[in-house]
Amino acid sequence: MRLSQAWTVARHDMRLLRQRRGILAGLIAFPVGVGLGFPALVGLVLLPRGGPDPRTWAPMFIDAFAFWFVIGAASLPTSIASYSIIGEKVSKSLEPLLSTPTTDGEILLGKALAALLPTLLAGWSGALVFQAAMDLATVGPFGYLYYPNWQMAVELFVAMPVVALMAIEASVVISSRVSDVRTAQQYAGLIFVPMIFIYVAAEITFPLNTTNLAYLAGVFGLVALALYWVSLKAFRREEILTRWK
Amino acid sequence: MIHAENLTKRFGELTAVDNVSLDVEEGEIFGFLGPNGAGKTTTVRMLSGLISKSSGTAVVAGCEVGKEADALRLRSQIGILPENVGLYEGSNAYQNLEYFGQLYRMDPSTLRRNIERLLRSMDLWDKRDAPVETFSKGMKQKLAIARALVHDPILLFLDEPTANLDPEAAKMVRDTILALRREKRTIFLNTHNLDEAQRVCDRVGILRTRLLTIGSPRDLEAGLVGRRTVVRLDRATESLAAAVRQRLGARRVEISGDRLAIEVEDPDRENPEIVAALVAAGGRIRELSQPSASLEEVYLKLIHEGEPAS
Ligand SMILES: Nc1ncnc2c1ncn2[C@@H]1O[C@H](COP(=O)(O)OP(=O)(O)OP(=O)(O)O)[C@@H](O)[C@H]1O
Ligand SMILES: [Mg+2]
Numbered sequence: 001m002r003l004s005q006a007w008t009v010a011r012h013d014m015r016l017l018r019q020r021r022g023i024l025a026g027l028i029a030f031p032v033g034v035g036l037g038f039p040a041l042v043g044l045v046l047l048p049r050g051g052p053d054p055r056t057w058a059p060m061f062i063d064a065f066a067f068w069f070v071i072g073a074a075s076l077p078t079s080i081a082s083y084s085i086i087g088e089k090v091s092k093s094l095e096p097l098l099s100t101p102t103t104d105g106e107i108l109l110g111k112a113l114a115a116l117l118p119t120l121l122a123g124w125s126g127a128l129v130f131q132a133a134m135d136l137a138t139v140g141p142f143g144y145l146y147y148p149n150w151q152m153a154v155e156l157f158v159a160m161p162v163v164a165l166m167a168i169e170a171s172v173v174i175s176s177r178v179s180d181v182r183t184a185q186q187y188a189g190l191i192f193v194p195m196i197f198i199y200v201a202a203e204i205t206f207p208l209n210t211t212n213l214a215y216l217a218g219v220f221g222l223v224a225l226a227l228y229w230v231s232l233k234a235f236r237r238e239e240i241l242t243r244w245k
Numbered sequence: 246m247i248h249a250e251n252l253t254k255r256f257g258e259l260t261a262v263d264n265v266s267l268d269v270e271e272g273e274i275f276g277f278l279g280p281n282g283a284g285k286t287t288t289v290r291m292l293s294g295l296i297s298k299s300s301g302t303a304v305v306a307g308c309e310v311g312k313e314a315d316a317l318r319l320r321s322q323i324g325i326l327p328e329n330v331g332l333y334e335g336s337n338a339y340q341n342l343e344y345f346g347q348l349y350r351m352d353p354s355t356l357r358r359n360i361e362r363l364l365r366s367m368d369l370w371d372k373r374d375a376p377v378e379t380f381s382k383g384m385k386q387k388l389a390i391a392r393a394l395v396h397d398p399i400l401l402f403l404d405e406p407t408a409n410l411d412p413e414a415a416k417m418v419r420d421t422i423l424a425l426r427r428e429k430r431t432i433f434l435n436t437h438n439l440d441e442a443q444r445v446c447d448r449v450g451i452l453r454t455r456l457l458t459i460g461s462p463r464d465l466e467a468g469l470v471g472r473r474t475v476v477r478l479d480r481a482t483e484s485l486a487a488a489v490r491q492r493l494g495a496r497r498v499e500i501s502g503d504r505l506a507i508e509v510e511d512p513d514r515e516n517p518e519i520v521a522a523l524v525a526a527g528g529r530i531r532e533l534s535q536p537s538a539s540l541e542e543v544y545l546k547l548i549h550e551g552e553p554a555s
Contacts, residue, residue: 019335091334096325101317101321
């Protein structure tokens with residue numbers, strides 16, 4: 001495995017990404033929406049309602065909202081990853097690509113990076129906006145700055161990358177089995193389901209504190225690893241060349 | 246440059262390539278002819294290590310095909326123009342070549358030089374910044390050939406480089422191939438265009454799952470279809486035909502118009518006999534000729550017989 005070779009693939013695929021308006025729009029709209037939408041909800045709707053001391057109940061909501069960055073990490077990269085594999089299928093550029101001295105592992109890593117980096121970039125910039133806006137909305141009632149905190153750090157630097165990788169690997173596996181982007185995205189969208197489940201649980205009972213987030217990240221990490229292994233098996237040159245018609 | 250022995254590829258029940266043995270020398274343009282589904286693409290994919298072989302051995306550019314340790318070295322020494330060009334349509338010509346040069350780990354300055362040289366030689370330099378989707382088929386084909394050459398491979402596989410091109414674009418591509426010949430590159434050319442094979446190849450092999458024959462176009466034309474002598478006379482009559490048959494001993498002699506077409510084995514020995522027989526029978530000979538079969542005739546004959554001619 002030569003990282004420089006994978007990086008060549010990743011750079012190329014990220015350049016192609018610039019031609020995909022729909023995906024770009026999602027990469028921009030998501031962080032802006034989450035980064036400004038939830039702080040606005042907290043500052044303009046939830047807190048003004050009054051009632052018991054907000055420090056006792058508001059953090060639970062805020063933490064659940066922050067989880068949207070993890071949910072985003074599960075959904076944003078699936079369209080990128082599906083495109084970067086199925087796009088090559090459609091343009092029939094996989095055969096020339098496979099005929100260069102690049103290994104399957106390098107190609108898959110390159111494609112994973114090409115989906116991971118834009119996702120993290122979008123998620124992290126959205127998270128900056130989110131934290132600043134949330135502090136602005138809560139510093140009055142709370143009397144202290146809620147962000148930055150450890151929880152968000154775990155969320156952004158552990159859970160997000162891990163969940164994104166899991167979604168990417170799932171997309172790779174699915175993309176090597178189906179031949180159009182729409183179908184691939186529909187299947188990959190299933191990753192969304194457990195995420196929403198966790199989100200709903202977080203709103204009700206399951207506190208998304210550092211420990212729980214770390215556990216979740218651990219589980220997703222294992223799933224991502226298993227899926228990477230499956231993707232290496234699923235990505236068989238011979239089948240790709242002779243069956244991907 | 247290529248040495249293959251009993252190369253075989255099976256897809257489940259179907260044998261796509263059956264015991265193909267061939268050698269291609271350095272600097273040679275080798276034409277691989279065969280009808281649709283003959284196994285040309287499959288052979289090229291095996292030789293270039295893109296798909297596995299079911300059995301047999303092959304050494305290509307000094308690398309053993311199918312040996313994991315040689316795989317990357319093999320791929321870095323050869324260039325392939327696949328059946329479907331597979332360019333990145335949204336990227337421009339320069340970017341398409343640049344990406345592949347980088348994948349071949351070329352140093353940036355050599356890469357830049359090669360790209361410029363290739364694009365200029367293909368008349369695409371002025372179009373280097375235009376997205377490939379705006380290119381004509383012929384231009385795409387040339388760009389894909391340039392891509393196969395960007396890393397200076399010693400061996401080039403071209404899979405039907407002129408298929409689906411109009412005559413002018415096909416000529417453009419053919420001229421490019423001839424220019425490559427002058428550069429002394431070894432080229433393995435898949436085609437079902439016989440005329441093309443005849444014009445550019447040093448040797449050709451005819452494939453229909455099995456390798457039916459192999460040789461220079463000239464040898465194939467001369468050797469494989471029975472030779473004929475055609476005699477044009479004042480009048481070609483059945484009695485003259487009978488006289489020739491009698492002299493040569495039960496040969497096929499056909500009359501068409503004012504001509505007799507006579508199957509011969511050794512023209513140097515038999516032609517004088519034919520003349521003598523005809524003159525003796527009162528025929529007045531205007532012309533005697535020895536038309537050679539075209540490669541097309543050889544091809545069609547072999548393909549239809551489906552058996553190697555001895
Ligand atoms: N993955 C596969 N599974 C089953 N059969 C296959 C597969 N790939 C190729 N074949 C079969 O192998 C045979 C040879 O195919 P190949 O593409 O090598 O022929 P070809 O000579 O290149 O034909 P063409 O002139 O149409 O390009 C065909 O009968 C084809 O259907
Ligand atoms: Mg073919």
